[in-house]
Structure formats: structure tokens, C-alpha cells
Amino acid sequence: MAPKTPPAYDASLADHGFEAKELKGLTYPLGDHAPQYGEIYPLAPDLGWTRMPVPGNLAHINLWILDDGDGYAIADTGLFMPGTIEHWKAMFAGVLSDRRMTRIFVTHFHPDHAGCAGWLANKFKVPIWMNRTEWLMVRMLTNEELDEPPEEVLNSRRFAGYDEERIEQVRKGGWGKFARAVSRLPTGHVRLDDGQVVRIGQRDWTVITGGGHTPEHASLVDFHNGMIIAGDQILPRITSNVSVMDSEPQADPLGEWLASIAKFRAALPADMLVLPAHGEPFTGVHVRLDKLASGHHERLEKLEIALRDREMRAVDTFGLLFDREIDDSVYGLATGEAQAHLRHLHFTGRIKCEIRDGVGWYHAA
DSSP states (O other): OOOOOOOOOTTTOGGOOOEEEEEEEEEEEETTTOOOOOOOOOETTTEEEEEEEEEEOOOOOOOEEETTTEEEEEHHHHOSSHHHHHHHHHHHTTTTTSSSEEEEEEEESSSSHHHHHHHHHHHTTEEEEEOOOHHHHHHHHHHHOOOOOOHHHHHHHHHHHHHHHHHHHHEEEEEEEEGGSSSSOSSSOOOOOOTOOOOOEEEEEEEEEESSSSSEEEEEEETTTTTEEESSSOOSSOOOOOOOOTSSSSOOOOHHHHHHHHHHHHHTTTTTTEEEESSEEEEHHHHHHHHHHHHHHHHHHHHHTTTTSSSSSSGGHHHOOOOOOOTTTTTTHHHHHHHHHHHHHHHHTTEEEETTEEEEEEEEE
16 A cells, blocks of 8 residues: 555644634734744744844844755745844854755845845855846846935935925935845846746746736745745735836836735635735735725725815825834835825826826816
8 A cells, every 4th residue: 555645734724733823813823923033933844934123113034045946945034134133143053054055045125134135145156036127126236336316316306295404305315225235146147937836846836916016026936835935925913015116207016016925825725824025924815805805995985085075195095004103214115105096086087187297186087
């Protein structure tokens, strides 16, 4: 008789001894447990979870260590800053000292995900696996450092409703902060394409890309074992920022984001374990995707109704869109998100936009 195939690892994490937590339709199998910075917690015999620090409200990013034959691969890398680098060095001298790195996977171009990728790739002479568009974004942004923002960027801020005092603050802030938190990538990379299946160790991971948060964010899905390395595509408690980017000022990123939510909703089983970039692993992916979509639709409807009473610039909509005060630390992110919602309403014919003296004024269609 042929030997039985060993069962897949229990992706529910029911055997880890932690008390599961239920919150807003999601289940957190490990409760509030999370590894310390630089510690590797075994989610499965061939899959580890670690964290690295991120300044500000995010506080951390989750990174994943995957067995890869005679070595290990990593998924996402943390910010290229002294604290993260020291934690990586401690891991290389400690828990990872007897193993070799084989390759680096990066979900998307944002600094907390791609920051250390170049440094690690050059240090260990290993390839970076990344979606082509996301890789090109990193290459472009790390090569763009200027004393002042380009004039078209300042004009886009005027369009959103910035006054001249705030425009001057933007001007004095320079251009190219991205490069300060991201190490320079090697000349080449290995491309991750939507639908591609990548073998890592004994697992097959299917690449699923999504737009809106970034152009082609790549998640890795292990359908056999029922889990997804989701990056920022599916987060349990916060919503990923969806903004109009300076590199595509006429795009409809919220339209792309809503289409991506529908794409993942159709592709993923309801009981899949989500390994997010921020927060704790959870199940209930359909519930979360539905909540993400409905949250955006509610804000769109609120905006559309409000614009029937008075016209607004992007900066006038903050009180309708956000439940917190928008201070200088998040003013740019809030502006990009407001523009994304207004742009989607405009693209779908639900509102109109008039440009007066370089400022975009939105009103009911």
C-alpha cells in the first residue's frame, strides 16, 4: 500500500495554544500575540513571522521567513533605517546564522516593504523577486532627489486646494524623501506576474496582483495550505491608503482598488488565513474585503450628497472622509485619498469638476 500523503499544516493555527480572539467578524487565531522585533515566531514548520519597527501610527511591519530548500527566503524587508538594520544583523548573527538567504520577495514599492531589499540583496548576493512595475517605481524614486518639488507637483497641490503658505512648506520640504528610507536596488530583478506560480521550498505560491494602493501590488497565495501573504492588500483593522499619485495624476486609483477587492473576493476561499503587513494573522477574508468595499462606497455616497449642497475642493472634504483631525503629519496622505474619492466620482459621472485659477472645484453632476 502506498504511504498516505501527510496532511497540510493546520492553517487555522488551532494547535498553537493561544486563545483566539473574535472581533468585527474576524478571527485572530493567535489572539494578540506577535513576535518582538527581530524574533522569529513559527507559524508553521516552514514559515516564520517577524516584525520590524516603523515610525508613527503603524508602529510595525510584519515580515515572513520561508523555508526555501537548503536556505530561506524572505517576504518584505522593512525600512532602510538604523533600527531595522540592527535587528536584521542580530538575526543574521543569531537565529539565522546557520542558514543562507536564497532570495527576497517584495510585495510592493513602499519603503516599509522595499526599504532594505537592495541592502540585503547586495549583502547576500541574492535576487529580488518583484512585480516589474513596482520594481521600476523603486528604481525611479530612489534616483529622484531635488532641492524643490517639480512645478507640476506644486500645481497639483494648488489644484487640491493648498493655500500659498502650505505650498511654500511643500516647496521647502524638498523632493525625494523616498530615497532616504530605501536602499538602492541592484540593476536587475526577477519579475512576478499576475497568475504566476512560484515554488518556495515545498509550497506553491500563486501571485495575485492588485491596483489602487500601488500600481501592481503582488500578494502570494498558497491555495493548498490556505494562506495568503497579503502585504497591504488586505489589512485587518486599518484601510490601505488609496491616493492619486504624482506619477499618474489623471488615474482613478479608487476604481482600481475596488476592482482589486472584487478580484480577491472571487479568488480567495472564505476560510483562508491572511498574513497581513500590519496587524495580526486573521481569518474571515470575505468579511474583511466586503467591509473594505462598503467603507469606500459609504464615503463616496456621503461625498456625492454633500456636493449637492455646495462645491468643494479636495481639502474641504477631510471632515466628511476621515474620523480624525488631519494635521501636518498626514495632510499629504489625506489629500491624496480625498482626491482619489473625488476622482472616482468624477470618472463615473456622478459629479463634475471645474478648474478656476488652477484650483479644482467639485459639485453635483
